[in-house]
Amino acid sequence: MEHQLSTNEKSLKMNNPEKILEDSRKEIDRVDNELIDLIHKRTSLGNDIVTAKIALNMDIYDEKRENIIHEKTIKIANEKILNDDTKNSIIQIMNILTSLSKTEQKKIINKK
Known part of the structure; x- marks a missing residue:
C-alpha cells in the first residue's frame, strides 16, 4: 500500500522540489x-x-462504546508514536465521527 522511496529516488527528487510538491x-x-x-x-x-x-431497546448515546472508541484511539495513536498535537487532532476527528454517527442514527429513527 505505502511506497517507500529508495535512497536513489529520494536524492533524485531532492533536486526537483516542484516534482516533490506535485x-x-x-x-x-x-x-x-x-x-x-x-x-x-x-x-x-x-x-x-x-x-x-432499537431491537435491544438501547439509546442512541452509548457512553460505554464511546469510551471504548476514545481509549482505542489513544492506544493506536500512542502505538504509532504520534506527537501530542497530532494525537489530540485525531481524538477530535473521532469525536466528530461519533457525533456524525449519532446524528445519522437520529435521522434514521425519525424516518421510521
Whole structure:
C-alpha cells in the first residue's frame, strides 16, 4: 500500500522540489478520497446500528462504546508514536465521527 522511496529516488527528487510538491499533492488527493470513502462507509453502518439498538431497546448515546472508541484511539495513536498535537487532532476527528454517527442514527429513527 505505502511506497517507500529508495535512497536513489529520494536524492533524485531532492533536486526537483516542484516534482516533490506535485507528487505529494497527488498523494494527498488520493488519501483524501480514501478518507471520504471510509467516512461514508462508517456512516452508512448507522442504519444497521440503529436497527440493532432499537431491537435491544438501547439509546442512541452509548457512553460505554464511546469510551471504548476514545481509549482505542489513544492506544493506536500512542502505538504509532504520534506527537501530542497530532494525537489530540485525531481524538477530535473521532469525536466528530461519533457525533456524525449519532446524528445519522437520529435521522434514521425519525424516518421510521
